Amino acid sequence: MGRGILFVTTDQQRYDALGCNGGAIARTPVIDGLAAAGIRYERAHPQNVVCMPSRATMLTGQHVRNHGVWMNGVPLPAESATVAGLLHDAGWRTSLFGKAHFEPLLDPFLRFPENRMGVTGDTDDDGKPHRGFEHMEFAGHGSGGPNHYGGWLRRNQPDHMGSFFPALGIDLEVNSEGGGESGAPQVRHNPVPREVYHTDWVADRAISWLGGLDLDDDWFCWLSFPDPHHPWDPPASELHRVPWRDLDLPKGYPVLQAEREAAIDAKAAHWRHWYDGTLVTNFEAPPRWVPATLTTDQVREVNAMAHIQNELIDEALGRVLAVLDADGRGNGTDVVFTTDHGEFQGDHGFLFKGPFHVDSLMRLPLVWRPAPSRAVQPSVVSEPVGLLDLAPTFCRIAGLPVPEWMDGEPLPMSPADAGAQGRQRVLTEWDSVHPGGAEVHLQTITRHALVCTRYEPGTCHDGTEGELWDLDEDPLQLVNLWDDPTRRSLRDDLVGDLVDALPERPRTPLGLEAPV
């Protein structure tokens, strides 16, 4: 019987989305079961809080500065070494189903291989593996875009091509329209049948591929669900799961306007500018949506939609695992579950994401269920780890040496293991330019309960701003300690550690070829 690695990712999912992480709304028994049988990480951070840089980190095991994908719209160079390539070269069967996003999605002239594959229906790159994957079938956040799911839906359920919320507007900006019952942005009651929704399609395609392997094959399958990323438009048949009017507001949403705005004003200046609708720093949130207009009902409805999407993911994953268990491969399969970055989902008065290094966007779910055949003791690790540790972990599972070009190291399997590795810190960085003129640069070090962000000079910051949070004292990140004189030495120590630990920026940044 071969060995297997099932790498499961979601898109834009919060730490508290899962029951095993304290989430009390979405029912996620499958992932909770993996956590109970494996290792659950309480402080896993991405190296960047948007898709393309973060996914490039997962694939390469590198800091953003080393793989070079410094913001959405920058394609990972075709020649970049990847963990999928290592596994493929070692004889493993390799595949990816769902959202890849190693190359820009907004690509009307089909400049990128992933999008060409999505349009032609090819599952490889002219007969060759693409980035180490011998088989790829893509899905996006709905029926649009050049991907296999869109083509499949067009052929099989053409009446539902228009059922999804269009993520981009007619001007190709992120769609600012509202919907649902509260008018929340990017919400729609989607009449698409649950069985043809992209979450189940991703699972179905993976099951089909797994079924075509020999039982003796070693395999690596990246199961990459596009949800719960906006648009929030799960099948309407599932809305009964989480009635939005019954939800409590998230703890991170200060209900009183004065309290909410005081907390925003305690942060770097671009927070307030975005809140007021006077600044657009990045492409990933609707430019014409003004966060200050967000209502409590909209927070509730968005949360309900995301939790419904989370439940569907859990159930789809359960179907894949059941297939592996049924044919005997489950016992030899490692399962790693995580996401690429988080989502505000109402925290601090915001939705979506951007250059904001707080737990809403940085604290990620991460669960590793080692193959049951290895009889690893279940554990909870609270030391900081990063998504750059995933690729080295896959190498370790496969019995391959971790190459020097990977910046991460295999995930610790216990607190003692983390201690032996000297796990102290995890780093996250952001660089962006926007056609509207905004330029933002920030870097963050997280050292246990301390989160420290410095801002480099840009169009919004002069280089003196920063944020310092003590999560033990202030888990909701309302009190910024950056300018607290009693914390000055701590701040200096953290910034010094951050500067020492970050790699140098490349001399020539890679080109920006699309907004996303």
Add this chain to the structure above:
Amino acid sequence: MLEHAVDVRREIVIGAAVDEVWKVVADGARQAEWFPGMVSSQVDDGIRTIVTAVGGFLMEEILEVDHEARCFEYRITGPMHLDHHRGRITVLEDQDGARVVYEQELEPKALVYVLDAAIGDALEGLRDLVLDGRTSRSFVAVDDRTDGPATKGAA
């Protein structure tokens, strides 16, 4: 003439006679032969319809074809909504042949990076067509056209 600041500008020098290059550029219906990602381009009464390889289309109005200045100017009119767009291709004399300058201005600017990279590819495609007779990656000659991109793979 361009009315706003240029948002994207690319240029290339092609080792061919200026008139030879201009002849291709000036024929708006031939754009798909050298612009990667375009399946076809047809001009009818000053309106150019471009079918893109992604399965969509672009509508453009040809504003001016100035044979004296060797300047081709157009604007995208749909289906996406742009508050403003102008595209301009100018073919100039150069000591090494022809210098082709491709400029665009647009508002809103979501497509700035897309168009910047695309017209860079397009100028290389123009060079390949003029020098080697090679058409672009996705161009489909009239006799070979189908109703859209191929659909194969997953059932």
